[in-house]
Amino acid sequence: MRLDKYLADCGLGSRSQVKGLLKQKRVTVNGQTETSPKRVIDESQTKVALDGEPLVYEKYLYYLLNKPKGVVSATEDKRFKTVLDLLDERARQKEVFPVGRLDIDTHGLLLLTNNGQLAHAMLSPKKHVAKIYLAQVSGLMDDSDSAYFAKGIELEDFTCQPAHLEILERDEAEQCSLVKITISEGKFHQIKRMVKACGKEVVDLQRLSMGPLQLDGQLQRGEFRRLMPEEREALEIFGVEL
Template sequence: MRLDKFLVDCGVGSRTEVKQVLKQKKIQVNGKVETSAKVHIDPDTDQVTYLGEKLLHEEFVYYLLNKPKGVISATEDDHHQTVLDLLDDTARHKEVFPVGRLDIDTHGLLLLTNNGKLAHAMLSPKKHVDKLYRAQVAGIMTQEDVDRFKEGIVLKDFTTLPAELEILEVDQEANSCLVQIRIAEGKFHQVKRMVAACGKEVTDLERISMGPLNLNPSLELGEWRRLTVEEIGLLTDFRVNL
């Protein structure tokens, strides 16, 4: 692997920035200063340091964000804060992007990565990756609604795949309920539209899982964490088996 690509992968900077860092003699390979961007190294055996700090090679990075309301699932926007604004400099250097989208008023689990193949597999309509949502609903969902979800709901522009609706809590006095909804697709405003088709309204929507990933309750709104090695393994195996 070329040294400049290695340094970009490690988040040192862009290709242009990395060339400047090399010229400034801030990079050492196996204890010796290296100034050439074209030199080849072995990421597994060669030791590369930046200002004395050892660099670990990462081609792909994975972030799990608890997206808050009011933030859009995009990498840039002229009017709203984006999910990328909530992450660290490494995420921006690595050019991560959200895997799918959550509406601006929906909160919860959002995966961001620079692994395009994995993102494509997770989002492909043919793959039917499960997504689990918890929704506060104005109105009370019934067993009839559960059955309708199971059959697939006819909307104006398409009929949904069979979905699972679980009624968690019912508040008769407030005429509201808390439900969990599992869908195997993720079209525009789908959960809200399915609930609306049953004559009720979603007033709060949170995504709590996607594929093998789950939102940890300890992760506060707006907080993020890098996926663990175990989770990356699960995600990789999941993609392969899709």
């Protein structure tokens, strides 16, 4: 890998910006000052430092975001703020993207990364990656709805795979329910459509988990953090380079 690309990938700026650092003789390679951006290095073996501080190369980045409502799960949009707008400059430099999507009015866990292989594996229908949601519903859901979910609800354009509906609360006075729904697919507006097929309506939807990743209760809506080492290790089940 060229040294200027390595430095850019470490979050030190664009290719042109890191060339300035090299000209200023602030970069060392294996302890020796290096000024050429064309220097080829082995990112896994070569020791590179800026102003004496060792650099750690990261090929892939992973962000855990508590997506708020009103933000679209995209990298760019002409009308609305995107989830990428909520992250730091490092995320934009490394061109991270959301793994799957949440509707604009759905909030909760969203993983963003630049690891395309991981994204493909987590979204593959063959993997049956479980996604758990908390839904506030207008209407009283009951055991017959749970059975309907378990059977596989038939919608106009496709039949849903069997899903799990757990009824957490029922308020007969307010005619509303709080339920937890687990699905292994993620078609457009799927949960809202499944609940509607039961004659009820989702009024609030939050994603709690996706595969081994859980929503961090310390993150306020719109806040993010990088994945912790144990969370990255949990993603090893997908059998791709991390």
